[in-house]
Amino acid sequence: MGSLHYSFLVFLAILVSSANAQNGLHLPVRKDPKTLQHYTTFQMGSNRADINTVIDLGAEHLWFACDDYTSNSYSPIPCWSSKCELAKGSGCIVECHRSDPRPGCTNNTCGSSNFNPFEEFLSGEGYYEDTLYTKDNVQVPQFIFSCASNDFLQGLASGTVGMLGLARTQISLHKQVTGKLNLADKFSLCLPSSGLGKLSIGDVSSSSKSDISSFLKSTALIINPNSTSPVHGEGDAAVEYFIDVKSIRVNGETLSVKDSYFSFDKNGNGGTKISTIQNYTALHPTIYKPFTRAFVKAASDMKIKSVAAVAPFRACFSSSSISKTSAGPAVPAIDLVLPGNTDAYWRINGANSMVEIDQKTTCLGFVEGEQRPKPATAWPTTSIVIGSHQLEENLLVFDLVSSQLHFTSSLLAHGKSCSRV
Ligand SMILES: *[C@@H]1O[C@H](CO)[C@@H](O)[C@H](O)[C@H]1NC(C)=O
Numbered sequence: 013m014g015s016l017h018y019s020f021l022v023f024l025a026i027l028v029s030s031a032n033a034q035n036g037l038h039l040p041v042r043k044d045p046k047t048l049q050h051y052t053t054f055q056m057g058s059n060r061a062d063i064n065t066v067i068d069l070g071a072e073h074l075w076f077a078c079d080d081y082t083s084n085s086y087s088p089i090p091c092w093s094s095k096c097e098l099a100k101g102s103g104c105i106v107e108c109h110r111s112d113p114r115p116g117c118t119n120n121t122c123g124s125s126n127f128n129p130f131e132e133f134l135s136g137e138g139y140y141e142d143t144l145y146t147k148d149n150v151q152v153p154q155f156i157f158s159c160a161s162n163d164f165l166q167g168l169a170s171g172t173v174g175m176l177g178l179a180r181t182q183i184s185l186h187k188q189v190t191g192k193l194n195l196a197d198k199f200s201l202c203l204p205s206s207g208l209g210k211l212s213i214g215d216v217s218s219s220s221k222s223d224i225s226s227f228l229k230s231t232a233l234i235i236n237p238n239s240t241s242p243v244h245g246e247g248d249a250a251v252e253y254f255i256d257v258k259s260i261r262v263n264g265e266t267l268s269v270k271d272s273y274f275s276f277d278k279n280g281n282g283g284t285k286i287s288t289i290q291n292y293t294a295l296h297p298t299i300y301k302p303f304t305r306a307f308v309k310a311a312s313d314m315k316i317k318s319v320a321a322v323a324p325f326r327a328c329f330s331s332s333s334i335s336k337t338s339a340g341p342a343v344p345a346i347d348l349v350l351p352g353n354t355d356a357y358w359r360i361n362g363a364n365s366m367v368e369i370d371q372k373t374t375c376l377g378f379v380e381g382e383q384r385p386k387p388a389t390a391w392p393t394t395s396i397v398i399g400s401h402q403l404e405e406n407l408l409v410f411d412l413v414s415s416q417l418h419f420t421s422s423l424l425a426h427g428k429s430c431s432r433v
């Protein structure tokens with residue numbers, strides 16, 4: 013009787029976890045109001061410790077501080093193993109002088125390069141694997157991650173202990189999850205401006221279901237042939253997500269900017285990428301100047317009053333001169349024009365273009381990007397880095413099977429939000 017009861021429970025547990033797995037893996041997304049970073053929470057290891065990590069579309073793998081991490085289900089990834097090769101491990105940790113092997117310290121462990129993008133710190137550590145869990149009981153066994161020490165967390169939102177990589181690599185979150193759960197390599201991301209957003213891996217249909225799917229537009233995800241990562245092999249392509257923005261329109265008028273800034277040069281400078289690490293969209297100075305000028309002019313035509321700028325922004329306005337809509341302040345529309353028919357553009361409404369500094373002042377929430385390519389040893393400079401303020405309350409679906417990005421523009425314009433997708 014006892015064993016029958018037990019096997020029934022096991023049977024139920026298997027049913028539950030496979031049913032959940034078919035629905036993909038869904039994680040909550042929150043915003044830290046101080047750093048403006050977006051982070052998610054999952055559980056890891058035999059103690060199912062809660063791990064909060066900052067979401068980074070451009071990062072290659074998951075790393076978190078393991079100083080306080082204990083688990084009896086983890087194992088190190090051995091040097092020169094096939095998993096180490098999959099992870100593109102860099103070197104080998106030969107000797108760790110501790111009597112108690114534990115994550116972050118074991119002999120003969122496949123080496124990783126962890127990057128803290130806020131401080132531009134790099135650190136050589138090791139790769140490990142353990143079971144990743146979600147609150148709704150989806151389990152991903154042998155999930156490859158890397159450890160860091162607590163003093164590597166400078167610049168990260170308080171309460172977070174690492175970075176969650178969603179880049180185009182073999183060990184990014186979506187690649188490992190969809191591989192293990194036998195799902196198509198797709199994920200959707202809806203960053204909240206406040207409250208709860210959502211990161212869904214594998215099954216993105218719940219997000220593209222019903223009325224929201226009618227707002228989704230699509231564009232190709234393109235590859236920058238030159239890596240934009242701080243550590244990469246010679247000849248590696250970029251693992252970040254680029255789209256082919258052709259031009260920018262402000263209030264329907266196309267900015268006159270040389271086309272060359274929108275495409276890649278022979279070293280991978282230029283182009284447009286999507287970043288969850290950059291607070292505000294950064295535009296190359298050659299684009300930023302005519303962009304702000306055109307916006308100020310169009311705003312003035314709408315009787316919106318300019319006021320002194322508040323850094324890091326260059327164009328600010330009197331809040332009382334701007335009327336409100338469901339999609340934020342009523343300001344000139346900004347369109348990122350994409351290849352294809354006349355309908356192919358990403359509309360940026362007031363909720364995503366403007367930043368309220370205080371009750372009196374509202375600024376155009378775009379910043380000036382880097383002037384010129386970094387020295388040849390560093391990574392290339394991207395002309396347009398679409399930042400998280402411009403992504404909030406937009407549903408993005410990254411379909412890596414068909415290399416397409418599906419996007420909605422502001423859900424607020426349709427009376428929806430990331431908390432309800
Ligand atoms: C983002 O904004 C926050 C708050 O203003 C600031 O502390 C942080 O340094 C900014 N981060 C980046 C990467 O610019």
Ligand SMILES: *[C@@H]1O[C@H](CO)[C@@H](O)[C@H](O)[C@H]1NC(C)=O
Nearest residue numbers: 107108110111112113118119
């Ligand atoms: C690692 O290797 C060194 C030297 O071979 C040895 O002294 C040490 O005990 C080993 N440590 C662990 C945790 O296995």
Ligand SMILES: *[C@@H]1O[C@H](CO)[C@@H](O)[C@H](O)[C@H]1NC(C)=O
Nearest residue numbers: 237238239247278279280388
């Ligand atoms: C960029 O990629 C091209 C084509 O793969 C290559 O010829 C060039 O050397 C690369 N540039 C750098 C700086 O790596």
